[in-house]
Structure formats: structure tokens, C-alpha cells
Amino acid sequence: MSASSSTRRPGYVGRFAPSPTGPLHAGSLVAALASWLDARAHGGKWLVRIEDVDTPRCVSGADELILRQLARCGLFPDEPPVWQSRRGTLYEAALKRLHTLGLVYPCACTRREVEEALVALGVLHGRFEERVYPGTCRAGLHGRPARATRLLTVCGGIEAVVSWNDRRSGPHRQNVAREVGDFVLHRADGLWAYQLAVVVDDGAQGITDVVRGADLADNTARQVHLQRLLVLPEPRYLHVPLVLGDDGHKLSKQNGARPLETREPLGALRAAGHALGLPELHASTVPDWLQAATLAWAQAWL
Ligand code: GLU
Numbered sequence: 001m002s003a004s005s006s007t008r009r010p011g012y013v014g015r016f017a018p019s020p021t022g023p024l025h026a027g028s029l030v031a032a033l034a035s036w037l038d039a040r041a042h043g044g045k046w047l048v049r050i051e052d053v054d055t056p057r058c059v060s061g062a063d064e065l066i067l068r069q070l071a072r073c074g075l076f077p078d079e080p081p082v083w084q085s086r087r088g089t090l091y092e093a094a095l096k097r098l099h100t101l102g103l104v105y106p107c108a109c110t111r112r113e114v115e116e117a118l119v120a121l122g123v124l125h126g127r128f129e130e131r132v133y134p135g136t137c138r139a140g141l142h143g144r145p146a147r148a149t150r151l152l153t154v155c156g157g158i159e160a161v162v163s164w165n166d167r168r169s170g171p172h173r174q175n176v177a178r179e180v181g182d183f184v185l186h187r188a189d190g191l192w193a194y195q196l197a198v199v200v201d202d203g204a205q206g207i208t209d210v211v212r213g214a215d216l217a218d219n220t221a222r223q224v225h226l227q228r229l230l231v232l233p234e235p236r237y238l239h240v241p242l243v244l245g246d247d248g249h250k251l252s253k254q255n256g257a258r259p260l261e262t263r264e265p266l267g268a269l270r271a272a273g274h275a276l277g278l279p280e281l282h283a284s285t286v287p288d289w290l291q292a293a294t295l296a297w298a299q300a301w302l
Contacts, residue, residue: 012044014209016070016077017198019051020062023259024069026271027213027243027251033272033293034240035211036075040290041298044209048077049201052085053192072262073269074286082205084197091192094200094230095149095185103155103229104185106146107137133181147188151226153177162221162228167238167301174221183222199223203232214239215250238301243275269293 016032018024024032039046048070050063067081098104109117117134118124124131133150153160159177166172174180185196202210202223217239227234245255260268265286273281273289278296283289 008043009208011206012039012042012208013047013206014039014042014044014211015047015049015202015205015207016075017049017051017201017212018066019054019057020059020066021057022059022062022253023065025251025253025257025260026268026275027257029069029073029260029268029272030240030243030275031211031213032070032075033073033269034238034276036290037276037294037297038209038211038238038301040294041302042209045078046075047079047205047207048081049205050081050083050085051194051197052083053194053197055085055191056189069260069262073265074290082201084192084201087197087201087204088192090200090204091196094196098151098185098229101229103152104149105138105152105182106141107133107148107150107182107184108141108144108146109133109136110147110188130179131181132179133183135182138182148184149186150182151185151229153180153182153225160225162224164220164224164234164237166217166220167236169217169239172217172221174218176221176225180222195219195222195226199226199230199232202235203227203230207235208233209238210235211238211240213250214242240276 014035016035018028036046048067052058052063063083070076095104114131114133115124117136118131121134137150138152154177159175161173161175163171163173183195184193187193220237224234243251245251245257247255249255251257262268266289269286269289273293277300278293281289281292281296283292
């Protein structure tokens with residue numbers, strides 16, 4: 001299906017980047033569909049990237065299951081999917097580059113030590129407060145063994161303050177140094193951190209437009225900061241509303257999300273379209289529904 005010439009944006013590349021922690025559910029289909037519709041409405045490409053760097057959270061076979069579920073819903077990537085677990089050399093090269101620029105440092109702190117340091121500084125009061133790394137290891141490890149690698153968010157006394165724009169919610173601004181602190185790029189367990197992998201891959205895959213769930217919006221300033229340091233182009237961002245579970249939190253396995261029922265893909269797509277604010281569409285097949293939804297999406301977002 002192609003969009004009209006007025007909505008084409010040459011070079012548009014979008015992506016859906018599921019973590020294979022389980023099958024797609026109603027909430028994750030919303031993100032998949034939104035990114036697919038935006039790519040189609042722009043006459044662009046749509047890629048799928050399996051984000052399986054956090055191996056302890058991955059479920060064996062979930063990647064293939066997700067790809068089958070997407071296919072049942074008519075969502076086929078324009079290139080073969082990629083797996084982050086096979087792209088370590090790219091992440092290694094990016095980390096090396098940041099190292100050469102003097103922007104990363106080894107950190108010896110355990111989670112508990114970070115908490116204790118924050119309590120001692122009088123800045124951590126509650127269990128659920130953000131743990132802004134206090135910079136303990138910036139001045140060296142003092143003989144302690146290195147665990148993780150962190151990115152400096154203050155350089156030459158200048159704090160990283162990032163402004164970025166969301167196509168739905170408008171301008172955002174975050175002082176990454178104060179609100180997040182030096183964040184981890186390579187974890188103490190030897191795994192690559194999501195922030196580094198996502199930025200390196202969006203850059204390497206030429207992603208021009210990130211369309212994903214609103215729960216990921218607060219990672220964006222960190223990702224834009226990294227893009228700037230690595231001299232990567234900044235994609236446009238659109239964070240779409242989340243489907244909430246009965247407890248009012250993002251729908252997930254923990255609050256009862258059931259695997260997507262793809263024997264009835266049209267019903268699943270209709271529900272996802274409804275969550276995205278699309279009008280009721282008259283279509284009796286998956287391809288017809290997707291075509292009508294692309295036009296409705298173009299009217300709403302282009
Ligand atoms: N892998 C992430 C997730 O499934 C999405 C990352 C992204 O879209 O930037 O929540």
C-alpha cells in the first residue's frame with residue numbers, strides 16, 4: 001500500500017523495537033501499529049529490531065513468536081529483522097569512541113552503595129525516588145574493582161541539558177545531569193545498556209522517525225544527548241498513548257496482559273487503532289483495514 005505523493009517523505013525510515021520478554025500483547029501491538037502506520041503514511045520503510053540485549057529478561061522463542069504475530073496482523077518489515085545480541089561490535093566501537101573523547105569512566109559502585117551515598121548526601125528519602133548517580137567514581141576507583149561504565153553528564157562544569165520535541169506532546173527539556181546523573185552504558189553484568197544499544201542502532205539503521213510508547217519518552221533526553229556526543233542524526237519522535245492495565249499502569253505481563261490473539265487479527269488491529277484514536281474503519285480484511293488506517297493516520301498526523 002502506498003501513501004499519496006503529498007505525504008511521502010523521502011528517506012523516511014521507522015522501526016518497531018520489541019524486547020523479546022514475551023509475546024506481543026494488546027499494548028505492544030499499539031506501538032507496532034503506530035510505527036508501521038507512520039512509516040506507510042510517509043511512504044517510508046519500516047524495520048523491526050529485536051532488542052534482546054537484556055538477556056536475563058528475554059524469553060526463548062519470544063522473538064520468533066513476535067515476528068509471527070506481526071505477520072498475522074499484516075505488519076511485515078521491509079528488511080530482514082536484526083537482533084541486538086549480534087551487534088555487540090557496534091556498541092563496543094561507540095563506547096571506545098566515547099572513551100577516546102574522555103566522556104566515560106569506570107564505576108565500582110553497587111546499587112546499595114549508590115543508595116547509601118545518596119542517603120548520606122540527604123538527597124534520597126523514599127524507596128521510589130529516582131537514584132541520580134552522585135558521581136562517586138568520577139574522580140577514580142581508588143583501588144575498587146570496575147563494574148560498570150558510565151557516561152559523564154557534566155563536562156567542564158557544564159551540565160547536559162537536552163531539549164527535544166515530540167510530535168504529540170510538544171517541546172521537552174531535561175537537565176540530564178541533575179535529573180538522571182551519569183548513566184550506565186555498559187552494565188556491571190557485562191551487558192550493554194539499552195540507552196547505548198538503541199542510539200547506536202537507530203544511527204546505524206538510519207532511523208529518521210521513532211514512534212513508540214509514551215513510557216519510553218523519559219529516555220529520550222538521554223538518547224538525544226548520546227546522539228549528539230556520537231555525532232549521529234537526531235530522529236523525530238512521536239510517543240503514543242499507552243494501553244493501561246486494570247491497575248492503571250502500562251499493560252504488561254505483570255498486570256494481566258494476555259498474549260495477543262492473532263486468530264482474529266482484525267479484531268486486534270481494531271482495538272489497537274481505537275487506542276491510537278483512529279475512527280471506526282469499514283474494512284473486512286486485514287489489508288483493507290491497514291489501508292484505511294494508513295489514510296486515517298495520515299490525516300491525523302501529517
Ligand atoms: N525495546 C524497548 C521496549 O520493548 C523499546 C525501545 C524503543 O522503542 O526505543 O520497550
